[in-house]
Amino acid sequence: MKHLPSERHTLSILVDNEAGVLARIVGLFSARGYNIDSLTVADVSGDHAVSRITVVTNGPPPVIEQIIAQLDRIVPVHRVLDLTALGPHVEREMALVKVAGKGAQRDEALRIADIFRARPVDTTTGSFVFEVSGPTSKVDQFIALMREVGLVEVARTGVVAIARGAEAV
Amino acid sequence: MSAELTGAEIVVQALTDLGVEVIFGYPGGAVLPIYDALFAQGRIRHILVRHEQAAVHAAEGYARSSGKVGVVLVTSGPGATNAVTGITDALMDSIPLVVLTGQVPTHLIGTDAFQECDTVGITRHCSKHNYLVQDTARLGGVIHEAFYIARSGRPGPVVIDIPKDVQILKARYEKPGVIGHKTYKPQVKGNLSSIEAAVEMIAAAERPIFYTGGGIINSGPVATQLLRELARVTGAPVTSTLMGLGTMPNEHPQFLGMLGMHGSYEANMAMNRCDLMVCLGARFDDRVTGRLDAFSPNSKKIHVDIDRSSLNKTVRVDLGILGDVGGVMEDMLKVWKARGKKAGDLEQWWSDIAGWRARDSFGFEQKGETLLPQHAIKRLYEMTKAQKPIISTEVGQHQMWAAQHFGFDAPNKWLTSGGLGTMGYGLPAAIGAQVANPGALCIDIAGEASIQMNIQELGTASQYNLPVKIFIINNQYMGMVRQWQELNHGSRYSHSYSESLPDFVKLGEAYGWKGIVIDSASGLDEGIAAMLAHDGPVIVDCRVSKLANCFPMIPSGASHVDMILHADETRGEADEDAKALV
Ligand SMILES: Cc1ncc(C[n+]2csc(CCOP(=O)(O)OP(=O)(O)O)c2C)c(N)n1
Ligand SMILES: [Mg+2]
Numbered sequence: 081m082k083h084l085p086s087e088r089h090t091l092s093i094l095v096d097n098e099a100g101v102l103a104r105i106v107g108l109f110s111a112r113g114y115n116i117d118s119l120t121v122a123d124v125s126g127d128h129a130v131s132r133i134t135v136v137t138n139g140p141p142p143v144i145e146q147i148i149a150q151l152d153r154i155v156p157v158h159r160v161l162d163l164t165a166l167g168p169h170v171e172r173e174m175a176l177v178k179v180a181g182k183g184a185q186r187d188e189a190l191r192i193a194d195i196f197r198a199r200p201v202d203t204t205t206g207s208f209v210f211e212v213s214g215p216t217s218k219v220d221q222f223i224a225l226m227r228e229v230g231l232v233e234v235a236r237t238g239v240v241a242i243a244r245g246a247e248a249v
Numbered sequence: 250m251s252a253e254l255t256g257a258e259i260v261v262q263a264l265t266d267l268g269v270e271v272i273f274g275y276p277g278g279a280v281l282p283i284y285d286a287l288f289a290q291g292r293i294r295h296i297l298v299r300h301e302q303a304a305v306h307a308a309e310g311y312a313r314s315s316g317k318v319g320v321v322l323v324t325s326g327p328g329a330t331n332a333v334t335g336i337t338d339a340l341m342d343s344i345p346l347v348v349l350t351g352q353v354p355t356h357l358i359g360t361d362a363f364q365e366c367d368t369v370g371i372t373r374h375c376s377k378h379n380y381l382v383q384d385t386a387r388l389g390g391v392i393h394e395a396f397y398i399a400r401s402g403r404p405g406p407v408v409i410d411i412p413k414d415v416q417i418l419k420a421r422y423e424k425p426g427v428i429g430h431k432t433y434k435p436q437v438k439g440n441l442s443s444i445e446a447a448v449e450m451i452a453a454a455e456r457p458i459f460y461t462g463g464g465i466i467n468s469g470p471v472a473t474q475l476l477r478e479l480a481r482v483t484g485a486p487v488t489s490t491l492m493g494l495g496t497m498p499n500e501h502p503q504f505l506g507m508l509g510m511h512g513s514y515e516a517n518m519a520m521n522r523c524d525l526m527v528c529l530g531a532r533f534d535d536r537v538t539g540r541l542d543a544f545s546p547n548s549k550k551i552h553v554d555i556d557r558s559s560l561n562k563t564v565r566v567d568l569g570i571l572g573d574v575g576g577v578m579e580d581m582l583k584v585w586k587a588r589g590k591k592a593g594d595l596e597q598w599w600s601d602i603a604g605w606r607a608r609d610s611f612g613f614e615q616k617g618e619t620l621l622p623q624h625a626i627k628r629l630y631e632m633t634k635a636q637k638p639i640i641s642t643e644v645g646q647h648q649m650w651a652a653q654h655f656g657f658d659a660p661n662k663w664l665t666s667g668g669l670g671t672m673g674y675g676l677p678a679a680i681g682a683q684v685a686n687p688g689a690l691c692i693d694i695a696g697e698a699s700i701q702m703n704i705q706e707l708g709t710a711s712q713y714n715l716p717v718k719i720f721i722i723n724n725q726y727m728g729m730v731r732q733w734q735e736l737n738h739g740s741r742y743s744h745s746y747s748e749s750l751p752d753f754v755k756l757g758e759a760y761g762w763k764g765i766v767i768d769s770a771s772g773l774d775e776g777i778a779a780m781l782a783h784d785g786p787v788i789v790d791c792r793v794s795k796l797a798n799c800f801p802m803i804p805s806g807a808s809h810v811d812m813i814l815h816a817d818e819t820r821g822e823a824d825e826d827a828k829a830l831v
Contacts, residue, residue: 096431099381103373108307145561150558247637
C-alpha cells in the first residue's frame with residue numbers, strides 16, 4: 081500500500097481550542113510516521129472556542145485516508161476536511177524574505193519583487209525585507225529568484241486554505 | 250442549589266453517581282485529599298495493589314470480566330509513570346478504564362517540582378483521551394465525560410490528571426443529565442444499504458468465513474448471541490482472534506478455533522481459501538494476517554468496526570461498515586430473514602475444511618512422565634470447565650497454549666494481553682476479575698518468567714482474601730523467546746534461561762498462599778485437584794518439558810499457507826528480512 085505514488089493533500093482540521101490539542105495532532109503525525117509539509121494554526125472563532133489547523137501532507141491515497149480517519153478519532157477534533165479531495169479551494173502562504181546587496185543586485189531584487197507583487201516592509205541601505213504571498217509555488221519561485229540576488233534568510237507561514245464558494249464547510 | 254464540595258469530595262461523589270463500586274489504587278502525596286475523601290465514605294471499595302502497573306491491569310481484569318469501566322487511582326510522578334504500561338495495554342486491547350492521577354499543585358506545574366511529571370504529555374498517545382483539570386468547578390463534569398468516552402465507541406483508557414490544589418478547593422457539583430460531547434460522537438448504527446449489500450454477499454458466497462474479534466465482546470453479551478445466530482442461519486464457519494475467544498462455543502461444529510500466528514491450520518487455511526471474509530469486530534492485526542500481500546488473495550472482504558480508522562488500515566476491504574458490531578449483526582439478521590435468505594450450499598467448503606481439520610494441528614502426545622505443557626493446560630481445562638472459570642494469562646508460549654487448549658464457551662472469561670503482549674498482566678488481571686466475580690474460579694495461567702513481573706501482587710490477593718489461582722507452566726525458559734532463538738537465531742539462547750528461580754511454593758507461603766508443586770505427568774491431576782480443593786489463593790509450580798515449542802506457527806512475515814505444523818519443519822536460521830520482523 082505504501083508503494084503507491086505519493087499525493088499532496090491539504091487538510092483543514094477544526095479543533096476545540098483546548099490545551100494540548102496541537103500536540104495531539106502533531107504527535108499523531110510523528111507517532112504514525114506521516115509527513116507534515118507545512119502546518120498553520122490559529123483561533124478562528126469569535127469566542128476563542130475553535131481553531132483551524134491547516135496541514136499540508138503527502139502520501140499514497142490509502143495513507144491519506146488513514147491520516148484523516150486517525151485525526152477524526154481525536155476527541156477534540158470537530159471535523160477534518162480534505163480540501164484537495166473536496167475540489168476547488170484557495171491556498172495561500174506568506175513569506176518574509178530578506179535580501180542584502182548593493183547596486184545592480186538591489187535594483188534587480190526590486191524589479192523581481194515588483195513582478196511578484198512583493199512589498200518591501202523593511203529597508204536599509206544594504207538590504208530589503210519583502211513580504212510576498214500567494215500559492216506555495218509562487219512563494220517558492222520568488223525565493224529561488226532572490227537566491228541569485230543576495231538572499232539572506234526566509235520566514236514562511238505555511239499554507240492556509242479555504243474552500244471556494246459561499247458556504248462554510 | 251447544592252452545597253460546595255472539595256475537589257476530592259467531588260471525585261468520590263461523581264464516582265458514586267456513576268455507579269463505581271471498586272477502585273484499584275495506590276496512595277501518595279499528590280492524591281492524599283482524595284484518599285481522605287475515600288476514608289470518610291463507605292460506598293466505594295478501594296483495593297490497594299502493590300505497584301501501580303498492577304492497579305491498571307487489575308482494573309482491566311475487572312472491566313473485561315464484568316463489562317464495566319475499571320477505575321484506577323494513583324499519585325503523581327512515579328505513580329503515574331508506573332501506570333503507563335497498563336494504560337497502553339488497555340488502549341491496545343480497547344478496554345474501558347478511567348485512570349485518576351494526582352498532580353502537583355497548579356502553581357508548581359512546570360517547575361520540576363517533587364514528583365512532578367508531565368502526565369498528560371506522557372499519556373497523550375497511550376490513552377484514548379486525557380485531561381488536566383485546572384479548575385475544581387470542572388472536575389465533576391470531566392469525570393462524567395471521561396466515563397462516557399471510555400466506554401462508548403471503541404472503548405479505551407481515559408486519564409484525568411488532578412492537581413492537588415484542585416482537590417482541595419471547593420466548588421458546586423451536580424450530577425449531570427444525559428452525557429454527550431460536542432466533538433466526540435461515535436457512529437453506532439451501521440449504514441443499512443451497506444448491511445443489505447453484506448447480506449447479499451453472504452448469501453451468494455460459496456466459501457464464506459466469519460473472522461471475529463474482541464469487538465464482539467466489547468459490544469456486550471447480546472452480540473455474542475447474535476454472532477451465534479448469524480452462524481446458525483448462514484451455516485458458515487467462524488474463526489476468532491485471540492481477543493474474541495469465547496464468543497463461539499469452543500466445541501461448536503462451525504467453530505474453527507483461533508486463527509493467526511499460533512492459530513489452527515483449518516482456520517488459517519479457510520481464511521486463505523475463502524471467497525468471502527466477514528470481519529466482525531477485529532482489526533487485521535499482523536499476528537492474524539501474516540504476510541499482507543499473500544493474505545486471503547481471492548476473497549471479497551467485509552469489515553464491520555466501530556473505529557473508522559480500522560477500516561482499510563492494513564487490508565483494503567470491498568465493503569466497510571462503520572458501527573457497533575452488535576447492532577450491525579442484528580440488522581444483518583433482520584435483513585437476512587426479511588429477504589428469506591437460506592444458508593447456501595456449503596458442502597464442498599465444509600469438506601475442504603474437514604480435510605484441514607484432519608491434520609489435527611493442535612494435536613500432541615503425552616508420553617512418559619515428563620509433562621507436556623499442552624497436556625497440563627488441557628487437563629486444567631477438563632478438570633475446571635464445569636465451573637466456567639475466568640482465565641487470565643501472562644505472555645509467552647503458555648499464553649498461546651492456553652488459547653489453543655483451554656476451551657471457552659462464553660465471553661468475558663478470557664483475559665489476555667493481546668495487543669501489547671504485556672508480561673505481568675495475568676496476576677493483577679486475575680485479581681481484578683476475582684474482585685468483580687467473587688464466587689468465580691479465577692486462574693492465571695502463567696510462565697515462570699512473566700509471573701515475576703508483578704509477583705508482588707500475591708500480597709494484594711492475601712489482603713483481600715481473594716482465592717485466585719496461579720498455574721505456572723514452568724519450563725525454566727522464557728519459552729517464547731527461546732523458541733524464536735531456536736527458529737531464527739541458530740539456537741543461540743542468549744539470556745532466555747530463567748536463572749535463579751525462586752522456590753514458588755515458599756514464596757507463596759511467605760504471602761499466606763498455598764503452594765503446590767507438580768513435577769510429573771502422573772501427579773498432574775492430583776495437583777490440580779489439590780489446587781481446586783483449597784478455598785484460598787494457590788500458586789502451582791507445574792514443571793513441564795523445558796524445550797517444547799508452540800506449534801502450529803506462521804513464521805513472522807510468512808503467509809497462512811506457509812504454516813509450520815511440526816518442529817521438524819523449521820529452519821534454525823532466518824534470513825535478515827525475517828529476523829527484522831517481530
Ligand atoms: C514486559 C515484557 N517484556 C518482554 C517481553 C518479551 N517476551 C515475550 S514472551 C517472553 C518470555 C516469557 O517467558 P515465560 O513467562 O516463562 O513464558 P513462556 O514463553 O516460557 O511460556 C518475553 C521475554 C514481553 N512480552 N513483555
Ligand atoms: Mg517459561
